[in-house]
Each structure stands twice: as structure tokens, then as C-alpha cells.
Amino acid sequence: MNKLQTRFGEVEYDPETTLRFPQGLIGFEDLRQFIVMPNQKQGPLFWIQSVEDPQVAFVLSDPTNFFLDYRVVPEQGERDKLGMNEGDECFVLSVVTVHPDRSITFNLAAPILFAPASNRAMQVILEKTHYQTRTPLPTC
Amino acid sequence: MLVLTRKAGEGIIIGDNIRVSVVEVRGGGIRIGIDAPVEMKIHRQEVYDRILKENKEATQWELVDLNDVSDLLVTRKGSQ
Numbered sequence: 044m045n046k047l048q049t050r051f052g053e054v055e056y057d058p059e060t061t062l063r064f065p066q067g068l069i070g071f072e073d074l075r076q077f078i079v080m081p082n083q084k085q086g087p088l089f090w091i092q093s094v095e096d097p098q099v100a101f102v103l104s105d106p107t108n109f110f111l112d113y114r115v116v117p118e119q120g121e122r123d124k125l126g127m128n129e130g131d132e133c134f135v136l137s138v139v140t141v142h143p144d145r146s147i148t149f150n151l152a153a154p155i156l157f158a159p160a161s162n163r164a165m166q167v168i169l170e171k172t173h174y175q176t177r178t179p180l181p182t183c
Numbered sequence: 184m185l186v187l188t189r190k191a192g193e194g195i196i197i198g199d200n201i202r203v204s205v206v207e208v209r210g211g212g213i214r215i216g217i218d219a220p221v222e223m224k225i226h227r228q229e230v231y232d233r234i235l236k237e238n239k240e241a242t243q244w245e246l247v248d249l250n251d252v253s254d255l256l257v258t259r260k261g262s263q
Contacts, residue, residue, distance in 0.1 A: 068238055069231065071238065084249075086254075088249060102241065119221075138241045141244035145248050145251055145252055145255070150234070150237050150238075153234040168226050168230060168231065170230070
């Protein structure tokens with residue numbers, strides 16, 4: 044187990060099981076390795092902590108919990124970068140912005156594709172969509 | 184930065200496998216055609232910049248806020 048000092052305190056992690064972003068995230072291209080942090084609370088939000096930069100952590104969530112018809116299918120080039128084989132699953136996650144007023148928005152314009160089999164992920168930009176970078180939760 | 188003047192129908196070759204051509208010049212806009220390998224991602228600058236900005240903002244959160252939001256979401260789900 045390795046230890047990392049983050050802005051949330053000390054985190055212990057197994058370097059073998061970290062989530063890999065072979066291309067980083069947009070604007071964070073050098074950050075390739077993230078720790079998936081266990082939830083302190085129930086609910087759909089969780090967060091990933093960068094191993095390379097202790098200051099950087101992203102809140103993520105499965106957008107289909109809230110946006111029922113949201114679907115992103117990886118293209119072949121993306122499947123290759125994720126190291127996916129025929130029949131491998133791919134999940135879609137959103138970067139969630141937690142605003143100071145405690146509202147949250149989902150970045151539906153740039154989802155994260157996650158392939159559990161390879162433990163790799165990548166952020167993609169959806170061109171030609173109406174999805175917004177700051178999508179508020181639908182009102183119920 | 185390399186700056187070149189091109190007319191409609193003319194193009195530029197970048198490296199071995201990228202070709203950029205000016206399709207049409209009309210009004211204040213220029214239509215650009217790009218031939219590039221499929222794995223090469225091409226984005227409008229403002230779209231890329233917007234996502235970069237949102238990613239940076241998304242790192243500026245506090246654990247206490249996340250915990251409160253999670254509690255609110257659980258309540259919300261329970262009320263549905």
C-alpha cells in the first residue's frame with residue numbers, strides 16, 4: 044500500500060488498482076493515475092483523487108441516474124484507447140461540479156468513458172450535441 | 184505561429200496525414216474541411232476551452248459540501 048497526502052488528508056491506496064487515464068483529462072493531460080475514493084455518504088456521488096497531483100480531485104457520478112435517456116457509445120478509436128475487447132462493458136460517468144451554494148451540475152458535454160475490464164478511463168468531448176457542460180439536476 | 188494566406192479551394196498539409204482545406208469563404212465565416220486519421224480528435228476551440236474551464240472549476244470543491252449534497256440527494260430520491 045502507498046500513502047498520499049491530499050488536501051482531504053492522508054489516503055492509503057493500492058497502486059495496482061488505481062484508475063488509469065492514458066490521456067489524462069482535458070486540461071489535466073499529465074494526470075494519468077487516480078484513486079477511486081470510497082463514499083463517506085450514501086448516494087450517487089463519489090470522487091477520484093489524482094495520485095500525481097494531491098490538489099486535484101473530481102466528483103463523479105453515473106448521469107443515467109438523473110438523465111434517463113443519456114447515452115454515449117464509444118467509437119472504435121476510443122475502445123482501442125480503453126484497451127477494450129469485443130464484448131467488454133463500458134460505463135459512462137460525468138464530472139460533477141459542486142458549487143459553493145451546494146448546487147451541483149453535470150458536465151454532459153464531456154463524459155468519462157470507463158472500461159472496468161482494463162480499469163482505464165478517458166474523457167471525451169461530444170461534438171454536435173445539445174448537452175451542456177453545466178447541466179443542473181432535472182427538477183422532479 | 185505560422186501564418187499562411189489561402190483562398191477557397193486551397194489547402195494545407197500538416198505532417199503525413201492531416202489535410203486542411205478552405206471550402207468556402209462567405210460573409211464573416213470560413214468553412215474549413217479537415218482530413219485526418221479517425222483517432223485524431225478535432226474540436227472547436229471554444230468547446231474545448233469551455234470544457235477545460237469546467238474541469239478546472241470541478242476540482243474546487245470541499246468535502247463538507249459534497250457530504251451535504253449527498254445527504255440532500257438521498258432525501259430527494261426518498262421523496263420521489
